[in-house]
Amino acid sequence: MTLFDETVGVATPGETVRVRLVVAYDGRGFRGFARNEGVRTVAGTLAAALERVLGHQVTLRCAGRTDAGVHAWGQVVSFDAALGTDPAVLQQAVNALCGPEIVVREAAVAAPDFDARRSARARRYRYTVLNRPVPDPFLAATAWHVAPPLELAPMRLACDPLIGEHDFSTFCRRPRVRAGAPEPSMVRRVLEARWVPLDDGILRFEIEASSFCQQMVRSVVGTLVDVGLGKRTAGEVAGMLRARDRAAAGDLAPPHGLCLWSVRY
Amino acid sequence: MTLFDETVGVATPGETVRVRLVVAYDGRGFRGFARNEGVRTVAGTLAAALERVLGHQVTLRCAGRTDAGVHAWGQVVSFDAALGTDPAVLQQAVNALCGPEIVVREAAVAAPDFDARRSARARRYRYTVLNRPVPDPFLAATAWHVAPPLELAPMRLACDPLIGEHDFSTFCRRPRVRAGAPEPSMVRRVLEARWVPLDDGILRFEIEASSFCQQMVRSVVGTLVDVGLGKRTAGEVAGMLRARDRAAAGDLAPPHGLCLWSVRY
Numbered sequence: 001m002t003l004f005d006e007t008v009g010v011a012t013p014g015e016t017v018r019v020r021l022v023v024a025y026d027g028r029g030f031r032g033f034a035r036n037e038g039v040r041t042v043a044g045t046l047a048a049a050l051e052r053v054l055g056h057q058v059t060l061r062c063a064g065r066t067d068a069g070v071h072a073w074g075q076v077v078s079f080d081a082a083l084g085t086d087p088a089v090l091q092q093a094v095n096a097l098c099g100p101e102i103v104v105r106e107a108a109v110a111a112p113d114f115d116a117r118r119s120a121r122a123r124r125y126r127y128t129v130l131n132r133p134v135p136d137p138f139l140a141a142t143a144w145h146v147a148p149p150l151e152l153a154p155m156r157l158a159c160d161p162l163i164g165e166h167d168f169s170t171f172c173r174r175p176r177v178r179a180g181a182p183e184p185s186m187v188r189r190v191l192e193a194r195w196v197p198l199d200d201g202i203l204r205f206e207i208e209a210s211s212f213c214q215q216m217v218r219s220v221v222g223t224l225v226d227v228g229l230g231k232r233t234a235g236e237v238a239g240m241l242r243a244r245d246r247a248a249a250g251d252l253a254p255p256h257g258l259c260l261w262s263v264r265y
Numbered sequence: 266m267t268l269f270d271e272t273v274g275v276a277t278p279g280e281t282v283r284v285r286l287v288v289a290y291d292g293r294g295f296r297g298f299a300r301n302e303g304v305r306t307v308a309g310t311l312a313a314a315l316e317r318v319l320g321h322q323v324t325l326r327c328a329g330r331t332d333a334g335v336h337a338w339g340q341v342v343s344f345d346a347a348l349g350t351d352p353a354v355l356q357q358a359v360n361a362l363c364g365p366e367i368v369v370r371e372a373a374v375a376a377p378d379f380d381a382r383r384s385a386r387a388r389r390y391r392y393t394v395l396n397r398p399v400p401d402p403f404l405a406a407t408a409w410h411v412a413p414p415l416e417l418a419p420m421r422l423a424c425d426p427l428i429g430e431h432d433f434s435t436f437c438r439r440p441r442v443r444a445g446a447p448e449p450s451m452v453r454r455v456l457e458a459r460w461v462p463l464d465d466g467i468l469r470f471e472i473e474a475s476s477f478c479q480q481m482v483r484s485v486v487g488t489l490v491d492v493g494l495g496k497r498t499a500g501e502v503a504g505m506l507r508a509r510d511r512a513a514a515g516d517l518a519p520p521h522g523l524c525l526w527s528v529r530y
Contacts, residue, residue: 024401024402024403025402026402026403026405071402071403073403091399099399099400100400100401100405100410101402101405102402103399103400103401103402104399105399134356134364134369134370135360135364135365135368136289136365136368137289137290137291137364137365137366137367137368138289138291138336140291140365141403141406142403145365
């Protein structure tokens, strides 16, 4: 492995290993995960560090393409690296370049067919709400401050209709598709959705699904907080889902309360 | 009370109430607490907001003059405001101007002789160390990341000689004094000093004293971490204190791990 080699080539196929990283990041400084020319993204920053350390180009696959400002604790990334790459050395070198804003928590050689995106069976997100009259400087980066008191019981009831397989068009941003291309499916299977009250007015929303469509968690949380504020009732949620219409949902919750927590394989 | 009045006068003596605030702040964006022309400080920012809301000048007294980059959860501040000031309205208006970087957690009218500095009987600071091989993006603002494993037992033993009344010259920055002025005393009474291990490699140092001299907690923590790393022994600490010489102490721990936690009156 070449450390800090400025010459960036391409690893020769057949002479590579598949590497799996578990990555945490503070999303505030990034325009989302996905590489995007001209803007600072997590994938762009991480790939640049990996390429500098490995001395060859890398193509990253990820478990969840988090939006601008969204955090991750357990994002999973896979890519091919030159044979002989030591994951522990790679981890340390990348953390020295990117940390503590982006941190590689784990690094290992994976099976050759491991794909951080396709191999994932389920993703879990956490959304944190701070429900206190006054904000908290130390939670400002990771929790949505909602000052008026929230009623937890209807917020919990409102989770029930989300569980199971549904068309989530109401709660998702429809991706742009080329003319003539088939409409992508918004059907997703939610395995768990619940509110966990913690100390001092901190409310944590946990949601696990096979996969998520864009802005789905933030749209669901915005709607559930509306229920907690009494602007909507828990009974309306099933009808919102059936409407398959974005206009039926509440406003988006802000990105900084959201965190891609873990991925199951 | 005048809200957002641009004319700043002085409250007439005899027609004022003494106000007591409990204030939290993220210290990273400030050159310390104390007002200082030309630099951004907590007192400067807070006083400007208070003056804008009250419509008259204020002179802040505080329980602890935290250094640049040091946080507070329970800083206490007192000042005089025009008679009729509603502390709840003041709190809300100041939080709208300064939050969430500076947050007024509590606001109340105090006894006329209450002085945030002189009335304080003890101050409690917390210092957080993250002792894990890899850093954490979400603790980067509030904990000192120490990667090599720390031995907690000697760090705890090393706290014992600090308890009680001692001359802390070894662990303090001597303030500049005018020529001919008497040397200020560095004698302080430490009521408690202990390490509390929390989950996942988080170590919390709690220290309470009648008052602290400048850089005292960071100097003590730097020395105790040296003990945990095996660079010094717990048995050396008593001798360091007796030396009354700054060169005898370890390096300063960084400011972002430190937080003025609470004040007793």
